[in-house]
Amino acid sequence: EDKVVQSPLSLVVHEGDTVTLNCSYEVTNFRSLLWYKQEKKAPTFLFMLTSSGIEKKSGRLSSILDKKELFSILNITATQTGDSAIYLCAVGGGANSKLTFGKGITLSVRP
Amino acid sequence: EPEVTQTPSHQVTQMGQEVILRCVPISNHLYFYWYRQILGQKVEFLVSFYNNEISEKSEIFDDQFSVERPDGSNFTLKIRSTKLEDSAMYFCASSPRTSGNNEQFFGPGTRLTVL
Numbered sequence: 001e002d003k004v005v006q007s008p009l010s011l012v013v014h015e016g017d018t019v020t021l022n023c024s025y026e027v028t029n030f031r032s033l034l035w036y037k038q039e040k041k042a043p044t045f046l047f048m049l050t051s052s053g054i055e056k057k058s059g060r061l062s063s064i065l066d067k068k069e070l071f072s073i074l075n076i077t078a079t080q081t082g083d084s085a086i087y088l089c090a091v092g093g094g095a096n097s098k099l100t101f102g103k104g105i106t107l108s109v110r111p
Numbered sequence: 112e113p114e115v116t117q118t119p120s121h122q123v124t125q126m127g128q129e130v131i132l133r134c135v136p137i138s139n140h141l142y143f144y145w146y147r148q149i150l151g152q153k154v155e156f157l158v159s160f161y162n163n164e165i166s167e168k169s170e171i172f173d174d175q176f177s178v179e180r181p182d183g184s185n186f187t188l189k190i191r192s193t194k195l196e197d198s199a200m201y202f203c204a205s206s207p208r209t210s211g212n213n214e215q216f217f218g219p220g221t222r223l224t225v226l
Contacts, residue, residue, distance in 0.1 A: 041220045042202060042219045092213030096159075098144065
């Protein structure tokens, strides 16, 4: 059975801090790892990673995948209160297959 | 920017009633999915759909559930006889037909409350 474990489960930081969110996985026929941000409702797509060691970057957010050690990290620098959300990690085990999600990491950024 | 839409945003029903949740995927996408998230729990896969048939389903997706693409734009999830434990947020997602692409875009969800 595919498995995704995220840590920590929750995190409280102050504006301006840098945070690192972790995701480890076990999946048959790994294809990709995705990060989503979930605020009120729908998960919104952040990154998809398929190749090991290649950093994806979007503004203050970046993510990298290690396929040998089966984990990914999501970094957020200079955090803002608008970054407060649940960050979901999901893995896809085949082309266009289902995603298996972790429990999510609740990030709270205090002013 | 195109997005997945879902209706209704909130549905309240009595146990044993049938409900239909509706989704309009992004127009050029060919893969469609339903997930659910029980309050406080992780997002769980229910079913995937491609080329007018189910391509994969989870053990949650039993005989009480069905999916349909009745026309060129809508994608529906039907629960025939709702149970209390069906109360959850139901998300529809769609994915473009790009070789090996797992990138899925989610709709805003329908909150189903079964009383």
